[in-house]
Amino acid sequence: MNIGLKPDDKKSVAECLRKSWVKSRAKAHCWQEEGLLIQEEMRRTIAFLEFEAQEWERMGVLASEVQSPSGIAPGVPGYLEDLPAIAQGRIAYTARQAAIQRKILTHCKEKWTVMRNSIATGVGGIALEDEKIII
DSSP: OOOSOOTTOHHHHHHHHHHHHHHHHHHHHHHHHHHHHHHHHHHHHHHHHHHHHHHHHHHHHHHTSOOOOTTOOTTSTTOOOOOHHHHHHHHHHHHHHHHHHHHHHHHHHHHHHHHHHHHHHSTTOOOTTOSOOOO
Protein backbone atom coordinates (compact mmCIF):
# COMPACT_ATOMS: atom_id res chain seq x y z
CA MET A 1 0.00 0.00 0.00
CA ASN A 2 1.55 3.30 -1.09
CA ILE A 3 0.56 6.23 1.14
CA GLY A 4 2.00 9.62 0.29
CA LEU A 5 1.65 12.63 -1.94
CA LYS A 6 -0.10 11.96 -5.19
CA PRO A 7 0.83 14.66 -7.69
CA ASP A 8 -2.45 14.35 -9.52
CA ASP A 9 -4.54 14.56 -6.34
CA LYS A 10 -5.29 18.29 -5.84
CA LYS A 11 -6.56 17.80 -2.30
CA SER A 12 -3.36 16.03 -1.26
CA VAL A 13 -1.16 18.73 -2.83
CA ALA A 14 -3.17 21.51 -1.18
CA GLU A 15 -2.87 19.82 2.24
CA CYS A 16 0.88 19.44 1.80
CA LEU A 17 1.25 23.11 0.81
CA ARG A 18 -0.88 24.22 3.75
CA LYS A 19 1.30 22.29 6.20
CA SER A 20 4.45 23.68 4.64
CA TRP A 21 3.08 27.24 4.80
CA VAL A 22 2.08 26.86 8.48
CA LYS A 23 5.57 25.59 9.39
CA SER A 24 7.23 28.41 7.47
CA ARG A 25 5.01 31.00 9.13
CA ALA A 26 5.84 29.63 12.58
CA LYS A 27 9.57 29.80 11.80
CA ALA A 28 9.21 33.38 10.55
CA HIS A 29 7.45 34.40 13.76
CA CYS A 30 10.20 32.75 15.83
CA TRP A 31 12.84 34.76 13.95
CA GLN A 32 10.85 37.97 14.39
CA GLU A 33 10.66 37.32 18.11
CA GLU A 34 14.40 36.66 18.17
CA GLY A 35 14.93 40.01 16.42
CA LEU A 36 12.89 41.74 19.13
CA LEU A 37 14.83 40.00 21.89
CA ILE A 38 18.17 41.00 20.37
CA GLN A 39 17.05 44.62 20.09
CA GLU A 40 15.91 44.62 23.72
CA GLU A 41 19.23 43.14 24.85
CA MET A 42 21.08 45.86 22.93
CA ARG A 43 18.88 48.57 24.46
CA ARG A 44 19.44 47.25 27.98
CA THR A 45 23.19 46.91 27.47
CA ILE A 46 23.43 50.52 26.30
CA ALA A 47 21.33 51.71 29.26
CA PHE A 48 23.53 49.74 31.68
CA LEU A 49 26.77 51.12 30.24
CA GLU A 50 25.37 54.66 30.48
CA PHE A 51 24.39 54.00 34.10
CA GLU A 52 27.86 52.63 34.93
CA ALA A 53 29.57 55.66 33.38
CA GLN A 54 27.35 58.02 35.39
CA GLU A 55 28.05 56.04 38.58
CA TRP A 56 31.81 56.33 38.09
CA GLU A 57 31.43 60.06 37.43
CA ARG A 58 29.37 60.41 40.61
CA MET A 59 32.01 58.52 42.58
CA GLY A 60 34.62 60.87 41.11
CA VAL A 61 32.79 63.85 42.58
CA LEU A 62 32.65 62.12 45.96
CA ALA A 63 36.33 61.17 45.72
CA SER A 64 37.28 64.81 45.24
CA GLU A 65 36.14 65.62 48.75
CA VAL A 66 39.01 65.18 51.21
CA GLN A 67 37.70 63.12 54.09
CA SER A 68 39.16 62.06 57.41
CA PRO A 69 37.54 59.48 59.66
CA SER A 70 35.93 61.02 62.70
CA GLY A 71 37.15 60.00 66.12
CA ILE A 72 40.59 58.83 64.99
CA ALA A 73 43.45 61.21 65.51
CA PRO A 74 46.48 61.46 63.22
CA GLY A 75 49.27 59.10 64.23
CA VAL A 76 46.88 56.53 65.74
CA PRO A 77 46.86 53.09 64.05
CA GLY A 78 43.93 52.93 61.64
CA TYR A 79 44.11 56.59 60.69
CA LEU A 80 44.31 57.07 56.95
CA GLU A 81 45.76 60.40 56.05
CA ASP A 82 43.57 61.64 53.25
CA LEU A 83 46.16 63.71 51.51
CA PRO A 84 45.33 65.66 48.37
CA ALA A 85 47.53 63.21 46.39
CA ILE A 86 45.37 60.30 47.49
CA ALA A 87 42.22 62.21 46.58
CA GLN A 88 43.72 62.99 43.17
CA GLY A 89 44.46 59.31 42.67
CA ARG A 90 40.86 58.40 43.46
CA ILE A 91 39.62 61.10 41.08
CA ALA A 92 41.93 59.85 38.31
CA TYR A 93 40.82 56.24 38.86
CA THR A 94 37.11 57.06 38.72
CA ALA A 95 37.61 59.27 35.66
CA ARG A 96 39.44 56.44 33.91
CA GLN A 97 36.69 53.94 34.75
CA ALA A 98 34.02 56.36 33.48
CA ALA A 99 36.01 56.86 30.27
CA ILE A 100 36.29 53.09 29.77
CA GLN A 101 32.52 52.68 30.18
CA ARG A 102 31.86 55.55 27.74
CA LYS A 103 34.28 54.06 25.20
CA ILE A 104 32.54 50.66 25.38
CA LEU A 105 29.18 52.45 25.10
CA THR A 106 30.26 54.37 22.00
CA HIS A 107 31.68 51.22 20.41
CA CYS A 108 28.44 49.28 21.01
CA LYS A 109 26.29 52.09 19.62
CA GLU A 110 28.42 52.32 16.47
CA LYS A 111 28.48 48.57 15.83
CA TRP A 112 24.84 47.98 16.65
CA THR A 113 23.34 50.83 14.62
CA VAL A 114 23.76 48.91 11.35
CA MET A 115 22.45 45.69 12.91
CA ARG A 116 19.40 47.39 14.42
CA ASN A 117 18.55 48.98 11.07
CA SER A 118 18.98 45.63 9.33
CA ILE A 119 16.72 43.86 11.80
CA ALA A 120 14.10 46.60 11.60
CA THR A 121 14.02 47.08 7.83
CA GLY A 122 14.94 43.69 6.35
CA VAL A 123 12.48 41.18 4.95
CA GLY A 124 9.98 40.57 7.75
CA GLY A 125 11.79 43.24 9.76
CA ILE A 126 10.48 44.36 13.08
CA ALA A 127 11.58 47.08 15.48
CA LEU A 128 10.95 47.64 19.17
CA GLU A 129 9.80 51.16 18.33
CA ASP A 130 7.01 49.89 16.06
CA GLU A 131 3.60 50.91 17.34
CA LYS A 132 2.02 47.63 16.35
CA ILE A 133 3.93 44.38 16.72
CA ILE A 134 2.14 41.37 15.27
CA ILE A 135 3.34 37.96 16.31
